[in-house]
Amino acid sequence: MGSKEVKVRNTTLAGGKPTVCSALVGKNEAELLEQAETVVTKQPDVVEWRVDFFEKINDFDAVVNTASSLRSKLGDLPLIFTIRSIKEGGQEIPLDERAKVELLKKVCETKSADLIDYEVENEKEAIKDIQQAAQHHDVKLILSFHDFNETPSEKEMLNKLEKASSYKADIGKLAVMPNNMSNVLSVLQITENAHNDLDIPVITMSMGADGALTRLVAWKFGSALTFAVGSKSSAPGQIPIEVVKQLEGYLSDDS
Numbered sequence: 001m002g003s004k005e006v007k008v009r010n011t012t013l014a015g016g017k018p019t020v021c022s023a024l025v026g027k028n029e030a031e032l033l034e035q036a037e038t039v040v041t042k043q044p045d046v047v048e049w050r051v052d053f054f055e056k057i058n059d060f061d062a063v064v065n066t067a068s069s070l071r072s073k074l075g076d077l078p079l080i081f082t083i084r085s086i087k088e089g090g091q092e093i094p095l096d097e098r099a100k101v102e103l104l105k106k107v108c109e110t111k112s113a114d115l116i117d118y119e120v121e122n123e124k125e126a127i128k129d130i131q132q133a134a135q136h137h138d139v140k141l142i143l144s145f146h147d148f149n150e151t152p153s154e155k156e157m158l159n160k161l162e163k164a165s166s167y168k169a170d171i172g173k174l175a176v177m178p179n180n181m182s183n184v185l186s187v188l189q190i191t192e193n194a195h196n197d198l199d200i201p202v203i204t205m206s207m208g209a210d211g212a213l214t215r216l217v218a219w220k221f222g223s224a225l226t227f228a229v230g231s232k233s234s235a236p237g238q239i240p241i242e243v244v245k246q247l248e249g250y251l252s253d254d255s
Contacts, residue, residue, distance in 0.1 A: 004199050006140055006170050006224075008078040008114045011045050013171060015195040015202065015222030018252060021046040021080065022228055022241055025053040029066045036073045042241045046225060048080040049113070052091040057083070058099075060106055067112035080142065081113035088119055088146035101126050108133035117142040117173065120164050127167055142203070144173035151176045151183035151206065154190050161194045161202050171224065173203040178210045187214055188221045195222020215239055216247050 005014030013019060022044040026032035032049070039047060049070060056062040071079060083100055084090025095103065107113055108130070118130055120143040127143065134141045143164035151157070157174055164172030172194070178184045184206045191204040191214075201224035206214040215226045216239065228241040 004201055006201055008046075008140060009076050011078050013046075013201050013203075013224040015191075015219065015224050018219050018245075019045045019225050020228050020241055020244055021048055021225050023048040023050050024070070025050045027053055027055045029062075029069060032066060033069060033073055036070055039241075040074060040077070043245075044077065044228070044241060046078045046080060047074055048082055048117070048227070050090075051081060051083045052085075052093050057103075058094045060103055063103060064106060064110050064112050067107065067110075071112065078114040080115040080117055081107050082117040084117075084146070085119055085122075088144075089148045097122070097126065101129055104130050105133040108137045108139045111137055111139065113139065115140040115142055115170075117144050119143070120145050120160060120167065120169070120172070124167075131168070140170040142171045142173050143167055143169035144175070144203075146174075147176045148207065149177055151178050151186060154186050154193075157187070157190045158193060161190070161198060161204075165198045165200050169200060171201050171203060172198065175205045175207055176211075177208055178206045181210060184211055184213055187211070188218060191218055191221040191223050212239055216244060217251065220251065 005012050022039045024032050024035045024047060026035050051057055086092050104116055108116060116130060116134055116139055118127060131141055145160040160174055161172040176187060187204055187206040194202045203225045204218055204223045205211065219226060226244060228239055228244040
């Protein structure tokens with residue numbers, strides 16, 4: 001098995017053990033804090049803020065201040081800061097790519113989050129800029145790929161995770177949409193391959209109703225994190241955190 005792991009606060013991200021993340025998708029600080037309060041009671045291991053839903057995303061001070069408020073509300077839970085691009089399933093935002101990079105760098109510089117998620121298919125120079133800021137301020141970088149239309153070939157999917165590794169991301173992430181159950185099996189297969197062969201942890205999932213299976217069992221194949229609904233869903237196929245945690249209890253070695 002791959003031995004690489006990433007420790008963030010008191011949470012270790014490594015394949016082979018159940019670790020659950022819930023997303024916050026509020027439009028403003030009040031909504032986000034209300035969602036965070038609900039989520040915290042359900043005891044996820046990690047929380048993600050999907051900032052592309054935030055109405056004041058073009059006000060960098062408002063973003064940082066809101067992140068600080070969330071940080072206080074979440075206690076010692078690690079926070080992932082994500083501005084998902086519209087081409088990979090995110091919301092439309094009033095920032096161009098250069099402004100988005102500057103915001104992500106500011107979040108690193110102010111240590112407003114513990115991890116940054118940025119798409120691996122972005123320009124290499126943009127990734128390098130964010131990575132330098134992240135490393136300098138001890139923020140972890142997730143390089144991700146999402147396809148909401150189909151499941152690429154196993155070779156293509158593995159290439160995305162290998163690319164994240166070659167860019168020296170802390171974690172590689174892959175989320176794709178299945179058209180049949182064979183696609184779901186392909187995701188589990190490349191999860192195991194990547195977990196065994198790459199030198200970074202990977203987060204993988206198949207989306208939609210058919211792909212929901214991977215959100216429950218992909219950690220058995222080496223995925224370092226699964227996403228479950230704590231307050232509001234952020235992607236198709238997410239399952240309530242209570243269900244995920246209950247089933248993971250049955251699947252764990254110490255159950």
